[in-house]
Amino acid sequence: MYDALTGRFTFPCPARGEARVTLSSFRQLERLPGAAHPAVYHVLFACGCGGEHDGLVSHDDLDWAPLGLQGGVFYNLMTAQLDGVAAELSDAAARRIQAGEWPWSFFCYPEERPRPVFPSSFVLLAPADGAEAVGVAIRCPVCSSVSINLVTAEHLDVPFHNDRRIGVVEHVFDADADRAVEEFSAELYSARFDSRRLDLH
Ligand SMILES: [Zn+2]
Ligand SMILES: [Zn+2]
Numbered sequence: 001m002y003d004a005l006t007g008r009f010t011f012p013c014p015a016r017g018e019a020r021v022t023l024s025s026f027r028q029l030e031r032l033p034g035a036a037h038p039a040v041y042h043v044l045f046a047c048g049c050g051g052e053h054d055g056l057v058s059h060d061d062l063d064w065a066p067l068g069l070q071g072g073v074f075y076n077l078m079t080a081q082l083d084g085v086a087a088e089l090s091d092a093a094a095r096r097i098q099a100g101e102w103p104w105s106f107f108c109y110p111e112e113r114p115r116p117v118f119p120s121s122f123v124l125l126a127p128a129d130g131a132e133a134v135g136v137a138i139r140c141p142v143c144s145s146v147s148i149n150l151v152t153a154e155h156l157d158v159p160f161h162n163d164r165r166i167g168v169v170e171h172v173f174d175a176d177a178d179r180a181v182e183e184f185s186a187e188l189y190s191a192r193f194d195s196r197r198l199d200l201h
Contacts, residue, residue: 004068040057146175
């Protein structure tokens, strides 16, 4: 499902058979009711074929696989051997988290502060400002309100790459509203973003 070396999730594509997409190509995420161990998320993603398709991703793949915290093998060109890469990656990830770095973060508007977050808290995503920036609605794991941030694709796709400054829409977003997707798009084109620093410490 997730390939830690390319940073891409694999989903079925009705046109090409298979799609490999990054997190910033996700458009909607929703936790499915029922399955708890592991929880399963329904994803709508923008495919390389030009369409948008549905996919399923487990909680582990979504939040932990990008950090290398699952099994995986890697062909080592130096030793011409297949190495287990999971241990190395997870070690590195664990060290960085202990040092106060966080793989993903966002700016919670009602709390007026940056917060660490995992991809499973993303609700809606869409390209904004041409293809340069990505708008993302994120449900705060602490206060449960939804804020809209404007970030680079790398901010989402590369764990531990956190934009120094991000755009923040200056009001709380109602992600449960009937027309949430339309309102989200409207917000992204309203250009009412304010710039905030995203230092967690
Ligand atoms: Zn496709
Ligand atoms: Zn919050």
